[in-house]
Amino acid sequence: MSRPPEAPPRRIAILGNPNAGKSTLFNALTGLRQKVGNYPGVTVEKKTGMIDLPSGRRAEVVDLPGSYSLQPASPDEMIVRDVLLGLQSDTPPPDLIVFVVDATNLDRHMYLALQVVELGRPMLLVLNMMDAAAALSMRIDTVALERQLGVPVVGISAAKGEGLDALRAMMDRDVEPSTRHFREWPAHLMRVIDRLERRLPERADLPQRARRDVAVAMLLDRGEDDALARHVPADALQDARMLAHRLDEFSPNWRSGDVTGRYDAISALVAESVSAPPGERRDTRSEAIDRVLTHRVWGPIIFVVLMGAVFQSVFAWAQPLMDLIDWAVSAVGSMLGQAMPPGALRSLLVDGVIAGVGTTLTFVPQIAILFLFLSLLEDSGYMARAAFIMDRVMAKVGLSGRSFIPLLSSFACAIPGIMATRSIDNRRDRITTIMIAPFMSCSARLPVYALIIGAFVPNRWVGFLTLPGITLFAMYFIGIVAAVAVAWALKRTVLRGGPPLYVMELPPYRRPSLRSVLTTVRERSLLFTRNAGTVILLITVVLWFLASYPKGSEAVRAIEAQRVAALQAGDTAQARALELRVAGTNLEQSFAGRAGRFIEPAIAPLGFDWRIGIGLITSLAAREVMVATMATVFNIGSADEDVHPLRQSLRDAVDTRTGLKAYTPLTGLSLMVFYVLACQCMSTLAVVRRETNSWRWPIFMLVMMNSLAWLASFAVYQGGRALGYGG
Amino acid sequence: MAAHGSGERSLDAMTVGERGIIASLDCEPTIARRLMELGLTPGTVVELIRRAPLGDPLEITVRGVHLWLRRSEASRIDVSPA
Ligand SMILES: Nc1nc2c(ncn2[C@@H]2O[C@H](COP(=O)(O)OP(=O)(O)OP(=O)(O)O)[C@@H](O)[C@H]2O)c(=O)[nH]1
Numbered sequence: 001m002s003r004p005p006e007a008p009p010r011r012i013a014i015l016g017n018p019n020a021g022k023s024t025l026f027n028a029l030t031g032l033r034q035k036v037g038n039y040p041g042v043t044v045e046k047k048t049g050m051i052d053l054p055s056g057r058r059a060e061v062v063d064l065p066g067s068y069s070l071q072p073a074s075p076d077e078m079i080v081r082d083v084l085l086g087l088q089s090d091t092p093p094p095d096l097i098v099f100v101v102d103a104t105n106l107d108r109h110m111y112l113a114l115q116v117v118e119l120g121r122p123m124l125l126v127l128n129m130m131d132a133a134a135a136l137s138m139r140i141d142t143v144a145l146e147r148q149l150g151v152p153v154v155g156i157s158a159a160k161g162e163g164l165d166a167l168r169a170m171m172d173r174d175v176e177p178s179t180r181h182f183r184e185w186p187a188h189l190m191r192v193i194d195r196l197e198r199r200l201p202e203r204a205d206l207p208q209r210a211r212r213d214v215a216v217a218m219l220l221d222r223g224e225d226d227a228l229a230r231h232v233p234a235d236a237l238q239d240a241r242m243l244a245h246r247l248d249e250f251s252p253n254w255r256s257g258d259v260t261g262r263y264d265a266i267s268a269l270v271a272e273s274v275s276a277p278p279g280e281r282r283d284t285r286s287e288a289i290d291r292v293l294t295h296r297v298w299g300p301i302i303f304v305v306l307m308g309a310v311f312q313s314v315f316a317w318a319q320p321l322m323d324l325i326d327w328a329v330s331a332v333g334s335m336l337g338q339a340m341p342p343g344a345l346r347s348l349l350v351d352g353v354i355a356g357v358g359t360t361l362t363f364v365p366q367i368a369i370l371f372l373f374l375s376l377l378e379d380s381g382y383m384a385r386a387a388f389i390m391d392r393v394m395a396k397v398g399l400s401g402r403s404f405i406p407l408l409s410s411f412a413c414a415i416p417g418i419m420a421t422r423s424i425d426n427r428r429d430r431i432t433t434i435m436i437a438p439f440m441s442c443s444a445r446l447p448v449y450a451l452i453i454g455a456f457v458p459n460r461w462v463g464f465l466t467l468p469g470i471t472l473f474a475m476y477f478i479g480i481v482a483a484v485a486v487a488w489a490l491k492r493t494v495l496r497g498g499p500p501l502y503v504m505e506l507p508p509y510r511r512p513s514l515r516s517v518l519t520t521v522r523e524r525s526l527l528f529t530r531n532a533g534t535v536i537l538l539i540t541v542v543l544w545f546l547a548s549y550p551k552g553s554e555a556v557r558a559i560e561a562q563r564v565a566a567l568q569a570g571d572t573a574q575a576r577a578l579e580l581r582v583a584g585t586n587l588e589q590s591f592a593g594r595a596g597r598f599i600e601p602a603i604a605p606l607g608f609d610w611r612i613g614i615g616l617i618t619s620l621a622a623r624e625v626m627v628a629t630m631a632t633v634f635n636i637g638s639a640d641e642d643v644h645p646l647r648q649s650l651r652d653a654v655d656t657r658t659g660l661k662a663y664t665p666l667t668g669l670s671l672m673v674f675y676v677l678a679c680q681c682m683s684t685l686a687v688v689r690r691e692t693n694s695w696r697w698p699i700f701m702l703v704m705m706n707s708l709a710w711l712a713s714f715a716v717y718q719g720g721r722a723l724g725y726g727g
Numbered sequence: 728m729a730a731h732g733s734g735e736r737s738l739d740a741m742t743v744g745e746r747g748i749i750a751s752l753d754c755e756p757t758i759a760r761r762l763m764e765l766g767l768t769p770g771t772v773v774e775l776i777r778r779a780p781l782g783d784p785l786e787i788t789v790r791g792v793h794l795w796l797r798r799s800e801a802s803r804i805d806v807s808p809a
Contacts, residue, residue: 068764071764105791105792108766108792255756255757256763259768294777294780389780389781391784392783393781501800503795503796504796
């Protein structure tokens with residue numbers, strides 16, 4: 001294997017309909033030599049991998065998102081079109097297109113294949129799932145297909161690894177592009193397209209051979225095609241819209257003439273090259289499964305049970321792993337603590353950096369376990385059925401069935417939930433789902449609810465329920481109501497758009513491949529640790545600084561002196577109590593403590609004093625940090641082992657100015673409502689930033705949720721007082 | 728729905744298990760084009776497989792592919808008897 005080191009890698013793009021088996025093929029070709037990133041400016045994921053071709057030449061393979069058409073209907077499809085036409089500046093058009101089709105379903109998969117053949121680019125047609133075709137006794141004449149299409153054809157089975165060597169050999173060769181066309185534009189349409197083509201400027205970002213396709217896209221665009229707007233002057237687009245309008249009056253079906261043309265060509269193609277046993281080809285196994293899984297009665301029941309099981313597993317399996325990570329992180333922390341002299345550097349490493357790494361890592365088990373289930377559901381084909389069952393419910397808030405599972409996942413943690421919104425193809429629906437996901441009460445809120453309910457809600461029976469139980473349920477319910485309201489409002493304002501089309505393929509049930517499931521799990525976990533993890537680490541360090549500095553005020557030194565005196569007198573209990581007071585006073589006088597006092601006027605109308613203010617600020621690291629912060633503020637050390645003293649302290653806390661009780665049950669209620677609605681989780685914001693590829697949405701989320709939280713808590717507290725529940 | 732000639736009615740009005748031939752799509756033009764790209768071209772056979780447990784959406788099969796779509800779209804697709 002000797003090759004000139006400077007030979008540029010061959011650029012190869014894998015393309016096809018969703019469920020053609022592109023990812024399976026991509027994984028089989030590249031192994032784990034993959035890179036996942038984003039196309040700039042959009043939320044579409046870019047997967048690339050390097051392979052060695054048989055000649056020793058290297059190739060960079062891009063796995064393009066699954067698409068149905070080169071006339072894009074989603075951000076994913078827009079990227080595919082842009083890459084193929086050479087409009088995507090970061091991804092030059094491929095030297096070779098590897099087009100993957102499901103051999104058992106050429107009727108539908110060939111539609112996009114014909115569009116791509118018509119582009120006149122070097123291309124291979126890969127008939128995947130030949131094993132399944134053989135099982136159906138189908139025979140496909142690849143020579144006839146090659147003749148009709150003008151491109152090389154190869155049959156493989158990506159899942160079984162069959163035919164990959166032949167494919168690799170073909171990927172190494174230079175391929176003549178096809179010159180075939182499968183539809184004729186009528187003369188009057190041709191004239192319009194020519195005219196638009198001439199309107200296009202001579203620009204480097206508009207390759208010569210793409211101009212005709214761009215002109216067609218302009219004619220079919222209804223103002224939703226962002227990429228066109230980037231490449232084509234506005235007046236030319238205006239022109240196109242006017243011409244389209246005139247065509248509408250003159251020949252109403254002009255928009256779809258080429259579609260019928262291609263499908264007619266496909267019928268002829270399939271008739272000549274595919275021989276299947278007589279009678280209808282039906283996937284009787286999938287149909288039998290569907291008779292149960294989407295049954296009017298059994299369908300929803302199985303769905304609920306399945307979702308319950310997934311949800312429970314995320315909760316139950318993640319917890320021990322999270323505890324393990326916590327344990328390991330604090331072990332590392334205390335080892336380092338012993339090895340290093342006390343001081344600022346030790347504190348930075350132990351309480352800042354290691355704590356930040358710990359926070360990031362504790363999310364990983366939930367992400368990994370959730371994506372384990374999600375990719376099992378997705379790859380088996382069940383996901384589309386779940387969306388089918390839930391669509392009606394989600395339609396009521398202007399979303400579709402695809403939003404259900406991400407939202408359900410958010411009850412465990414919004415972070416994997418938001419990451420799961422990738423399966424939503426409609427951009428506006430996806431953003432809406434991301435924006436409402438953090439309203440689902442996640443598991444990090446539970447310790448806060450538990451603390452406050454324990455402190456302020458009497459354990460009384462109401463009918464067959466207890467008051468604490470009802471309160472907890474109410475918190476979940478308030479979150480859901482807020483989510484519905486916000487979704488409704490967003491879909492009518494900033495995320496309003498043309499009439500959406502909700503249509504989804506129900507793929508045949510297939511046994512998921514362990515390898516591809518594990519690849520997904522690994523990819524999601526790595527992506528989170530790498531991208532969101534750095535932001536989380538940074539924020540933890542900043543918060544550590546705010547909560548630790550400035551140090552050693554007069555007051556602290558005085559208590560410290562008392563502590564030393566008590567220690568010398570042998571009064572260890574007193575010394576311990578004073579040590580806790582040192583920690584409390586330190587926090588109080590830190591930047592975070594001062595910020596707590598500073599924001600007090602803003603939160604006083606909600607019933608919160610500066611001590612809760614400090615808790616709100618440190619909650620930014622993670623909501624459950626609130627509990628530990630309150631324990632420090634009230635000088636009771638760790639609340640980990642026993643939360644009772646902290647509950648008592650909250651009940652007994654005194655407002656130093658009035659001498660009255662600082663907190664009442666109404667304060668508790670107001671605080672819980674605040675925690676339901678407020679956006680306090682920096683990790684969520686980091687993930688939203690990554691998933692939407694902009695700062696706009698995380699900032700919007702922060703402002704929107706916190707305003708809502710303030711208003712709701714204000715209403716609860718002031719309303720409650722007006723009704724006489726203040727005391 | 729307007730009166731249809733020669734036994735035409737909307738896809739939405741078919742009974743489960745019934746087949747028909749797509750006659751026309753009366754949707755918004757981009758939606759109509761998209762549905763046709765997914766295989767619902769006039770002259771194609773469709774079968775209504777089932778309705779979702781809550782009555783909407785509908786599962787159909789066309790060109791060997793199972794799809795679900797909402798009634799709001801299905802009601803604008805006219806089919807004639809197979
Ligand atoms: N029988 C059989 N099944 C296969 C083969 N290749 C892939 N599959 C299965 O087909 C399903 C879809 O494969 P994917 O690789 O996820 O398809 P994709 O084209 O990447 O789909 P999207 O990610 O939705 O775009 C999976 O359940 C695979 O296990 C094959 O050669 N034979």
